[in-house]
Structure formats: C-alpha cells, structure tokens
Amino acid sequence: MTSLEVTLMFVKIGIVLLGLLVTVPIMLFVERRGSALIQNRLGPNRMGPFGLFQAACDVIKFIFKEDRAPGHVNKFYYTIAPWIAVIPAFMTFAVIPFAGSLTIDGTETHFQIANLDVGVLYCFSVASLGVYGIIMAGWSSNNKYSLLGALRSSAQMISYELTLGLSIIGLMMVFQSVKLGDIAAAQGETLMQLGPVSIPKWGVFIQPVGFILFLVSMFAETNRLPFDLPEGESELIAGYHLEYGSMRFALFMMAEFVNMAVASGLITTLFFGGWQLLPGFATLVHLIQGMGLLQNDGLVLVLFQGMSFVIKLAFWMWFFVWVRWTLPRFRFDQLMNFGWKVLFPLGLINIFVTGILIYKGVL
Amino acid sequence: MLAQRKPGFWNRIYLVEVIRGLSITMKNFLFHKKVTLQFPEQRRDYSTKFRGQHYIKSVNGVENCTACMLCPTVCPAECIHIVAGEREDKEKYPVKFEIDSLRCCFCGMCEEACPKDAIKLSNIYEMSQQNRTVYEKDFLLEQRGNK
Numbered sequence: 001m002t003s004l005e006v007t008l009m010f011v012k013i014g015i016v017l018l019g020l021l022v023t024v025p026i027m028l029f030v031e032r033r034g035s036a037l038i039q040n041r042l043g044p045n046r047m048g049p050f051g052l053f054q055a056a057c058d059v060i061k062f063i064f065k066e067d068r069a070p071g072h073v074n075k076f077y078y079t080i081a082p083w084i085a086v087i088p089a090f091m092t093f094a095v096i097p098f099a100g101s102l103t104i105d106g107t108e109t110h111f112q113i114a115n116l117d118v119g120v121l122y123c124f125s126v127a128s129l130g131v132y133g134i135i136m137a138g139w140s141s142n143n144k145y146s147l148l149g150a151l152r153s154s155a156q157m158i159s160y161e162l163t164l165g166l167s168i169i170g171l172m173m174v175f176q177s178v179k180l181g182d183i184a185a186a187q188g189e190t191l192m193q194l195g196p197v198s199i200p201k202w203g204v205f206i207q208p209v210g211f212i213l214f215l216v217s218m219f220a221e222t223n224r225l226p227f228d229l230p231e232g233e234s235e236l237i238a239g240y241h242l243e244y245g246s247m248r249f250a251l252f253m254m255a256e257f258v259n260m261a262v263a264s265g266l267i268t269t270l271f272f273g274g275w276q277l278l279p280g281f282a283t284l285v286h287l288i289q290g291m292g293l294l295q296n297d298g299l300v301l302v303l304f305q306g307m308s309f310v311i312k313l314a315f316w317m318w319f320f321v322w323v324r325w326t327l328p329r330f331r332f333d334q335l336m337n338f339g340w341k342v343l344f345p346l347g348l349i350n351i352f353v354t355g356i357l358i359y360k361g362v363l
Numbered sequence: 364m365l366a367q368r369k370p371g372f373w374n375r376i377y378l379v380e381v382i383r384g385l386s387i388t389m390k391n392f393l394f395h396k397k398v399t400l401q402f403p404e405q406r407r408d409y410s411t412k413f414r415g416q417h418y419i420k421s422v423n424g425v426e427n428c429t430a431c432m433l434c435p436t437v438c439p440a441e442c443i444h445i446v447a448g449e450r451e452d453k454e455k456y457p458v459k460f461e462i463d464s465l466r467c468c469f470c471g472m473c474e475e476a477c478p479k480d481a482i483k484l485s486n487i488y489e490m491s492q493q494n495r496t497v498y499e500k501d502f503l504l505e506q507r508g509n510k
Contacts, residue, residue: 038392042399212378326388327381 008109016093016113020258023317025055027257031321038325065246070141073243077140082244082251085133088126089258095122096265097181099275099305102298111275111302112181119179120168123266124161127221130255131157134223134230134240137252141243149239152332153223153230159339160220160227166347167213170354171203171270184274203271209350211271213343218263220339223256224320226327227335234329264316272312275305414471414484417462419503426504427481430457434473434482442466443473443482460500464490 029044033051036043045051069078099111116122131154138150172178175186183203191201204211220227231239241252268274277285285304330338373379400407409415420427430447448458473482485508 034392036399037397038388040391040395040398042397042401322385322388322392323381326384 002107004104004107005109008104008107009113012109012111012113016098017090020090020093020261023261024254024257025059027260027317027321028058028253029055030318031324034318034321035325038322059250062247062250067246067248070243072142074140074142077136078243081133081137081140082248082255083133084136085130085255086251086258088129088133089255089262091126092123092262093258093265095119095180096262096269097184097274098265098309099302100185102302110181111306115179115181117179119177119181119183120172120266120270121178123180123262124165127259127262128157128161130259133255137244138240141240143243145236145238146240146242149230149232149236149242152232152236153240156220156223156227156229156335156339159336160217160343163213163339163343163347164217164221166344166351167210167217168270169347169351170207170210173351173354173358174206180269180274184269184276187273188276200273200276202273202276207271207350207354209346210354211267213347213350214271215267216343217339218267219320219323220335222259222263222320224260225324226330228324228329229332229335232329260317260320261313264313264320267316268309268312275309277304278308278311281308409486409488411486413486413488414469414474416485416487416490416508417464417467417473417498417503418483418485418505418507419460419481419500420483421504421506426456426460426500427479428457428460428477429455429479429481430460431455431478433476433478437472437476439470439472440466440468457500460503462498462503464492464496464498 029052032054033043033045043051044054047053047057069075094113095116097110097112097115101108101110103109134153135150138146138148138153141147171183175183177183177186187200187202189201190198191205192199199205219225223230229239230236231241236242241249244252281304285301288300430445432445432447435441435443435445442463444459444461444463445457446459447455450456469484471484474484477483487508
C-alpha cells in the first residue's frame, strides 16, 4: 500500500464517519420539524434561523445531563448495550459506495471504504448484530416493558431479515454480483429508450416487486413506524430503552438514525442507481468540465456523483420520516402475519419469476 | 348496527391507500395553514364573557363594595375573606378584602351576587405566580382588565 492509498483511505473513512455523525442531529431536526409541519404545527423554531440550532441544543442537553443508572439493572450489560447497538450501525456503511472512481497519479480509488466480495451479505450480517444491543438493553434493564420490547424486536427483526434477504436475490441474479460497487456501476447502463427519455437500468425498474419488499422489510429492520413495535409508546412506554437516560439514550437514538441512513444508502445503491448521476447532472458536469476550473476532470464528476448519492439518500431519509407520520402502528400479530404470509411468499415468487425471465433472456 | 363492509381489492393491497395517505400528509406539510399560536408575540383573543383575574370596580378612587358579605356567602370555594368597617360618614366599606386565588374556581358567582357591581372577573388569563398568592385589596383595586 502506498502512502497515497493510505491517505485516501483515511479521507474516505473520515467522510463517511463525519457524514453519518452529522446526519444524526440533522435527522433529529427534520424529524421534529417535519412531524410538526405534517401535523399543522410549527415545531421548534426559536433557536437560530428556522430553528436550525435546535439540534445542537438537543445534543448539548444530552451531553450535560446526569448519566445515572437505576439500581436494579445489570450494570455490565446495561452499560455496553447502547454501544453494541450503535457500532454495527456505523460499520454497515463501510461497504456502501458513495461515488464512482477517481484516478490520482495513476492510482485508481473507489469511493467505498471496503469493496468486499460478500458485499450485501456483509451489510445484512452486521446489521443483524444490532439486535443484540436491543436484547441486552431490554434484558439488563430488569423491567417487564423493556424485556417485552426487546422480545418483540428480536422476533420482528429475525422474521423480516428473511424477506430482506429474499427481496434482493432477484437483483443479484440480474446483476450477477453481490458486490455493491459492481451493482452500483452496472446501474449506469440504459434499460430502454422512450423517445428522448432514456430509462436507466436502475434496480427499481428491473425489480419493482423486490424493491417494495425490500423497502417494507427495511422499515421493520430499522424499527421505524409502522413497525416500531419494540418501542410502542401506547403499550410499552418506550420499550427497550425505557430505563436509559442522557447520553446512553441518545446513543440508541443515534443507532436508529444511523440505521435509517444505512437503510437509505442500501435502497439507493441497490434500487436507485447508487452514485449514478441524477437526470440533468450529466449536462452540468460537462459544462463545468468545459470551464476548466479544476485540473482533474474526474474530480468534478466524482463530486457530482457524491452529490447525487447524497440527494437520493436524503430523499429516502425524508421518506422514512414521511411514512412515520402517515401510517399508524401495526398490531403484533398483524405484523407477523404480514411478514410470514404476505411478504415471504411474495419474495419467493419474485425470485421464481425473475429466474424464468432471465432464462427466457428478457432481463 | 354493525355494518360489515368487505375491503375492496385495492384496499387489501395497501399500496394505493398508503400512497394516498402519503399525499395527504404531504399536502398538510406544504400547504395547510399552521394552527400554532406563537405565544409571547401573538395572544389569543378570548370572549368578553371569559372569567379571569378578579378586580373590584371603583368610581373616583372609591370602591363600589359596601362589604355586604354576599360574595363570601355565595362563594362555593370559600376563597373570599372580607373584614367590614365604617367610614367617617357612617358608610360601610371593606377594611380587608382578600381573595385566595388558588382556592378560587372562577365560577363567577360572586360577580352575579354582587348588588353594587363591585367584584368583577376580568379577561386577564396570565395569572401564573411563584408563590401561593392571596389577592389583597390594593391589588384588586387596580382597575386592570376593566370591562
């Protein structure tokens, strides 16, 4: 490894880590303000322009609060549970590509921390570690509501992981790869030409059913409404993080938001072309490259690819918030019925139909 | 009567209904008038019949009250305490007139019972205080929120 490669690696890790850490307060703000506006309220609007500094105030409040553990908890597991929830959430983003490749002094770098051969499978395996944090928190809190929340969460996550896995098998069959970098790159091709509009080969156009299954099970995986049974306020008070306060509680919030970011990143990468340029951006890139402001033409392209990725990611993050304030919570038996009797068979049928279509040479 | 309505095909498929719901929330998000009142800058206008903080009406600096004791008698919360006295010209007047604002239930019966139109409830509704406040006579005689 040359020193340039090492430097680039640190730059990439820095970008991803900082990006994710910045996402959390932004999402806190969007969640509060968005929910308020959807419910015809105004929401927090006193701190700074449009209440933008409210997120900073929340963070400062969390940091300076007394970090107190109740006497009846199992101290060891109680302390490590929030970390076990947070760390896998950050780890998952390592394989998601956020821009194309750039050549500097003859070395080509891919904007992805690790281009693992197992790709998506790594995402799912690490993401499923997050459930341990929740179970530990629920059990060590020594509280019936927490325990029930943790139990629900584990049952729900395990059930929906199955659908999650099945929903993208069709996509892997079409792109013949599980590497996220390859899948994102392959989506740059044109699927069909409708007059002046060319439809790109995005996953959502090839696998619409797979996309819906993936989206629904991602909502269940991230414990967001309409599947937020682990923390169902009306019946479980707050579920697994009931006994937590101050920064430890904030860590669970952080895990939830980072999980959302990862889910949005995966949806973007698998089904919406990842870092592929948004329509109209290609002309902009040509315009700026023509002006010759930057020495390296590839840098402009990479910047716009990164921007496309962030815009798509932001849309899906907003979609998570949007759905949360639209749909009511499922009942637990409805959730299980939905997962096992509707989504699971649909996933199998999707794989079957995709197989036939590939055999016939349509896809 | 329990009407059994079978959900149609599109209802059971959820997706169309979910998209309709999303469009409704988006409409609210973008266009709907927000109902929040920004309190210290904007204040709500209450009805003129609203029963808020008490005051004793006075004419030319002399209170209308003649300490007839009708209001403490009618008061269901027993929050009015009057000590009657006599002026130089043999006219009866309240030496002490206290209203325990925490006991008061703002029913307005004192206002109805008063024959001299003396005790009144104003429109003032911001009455938060840091101690257990008893409104003294001097406080009540300030003609705030005069109707």
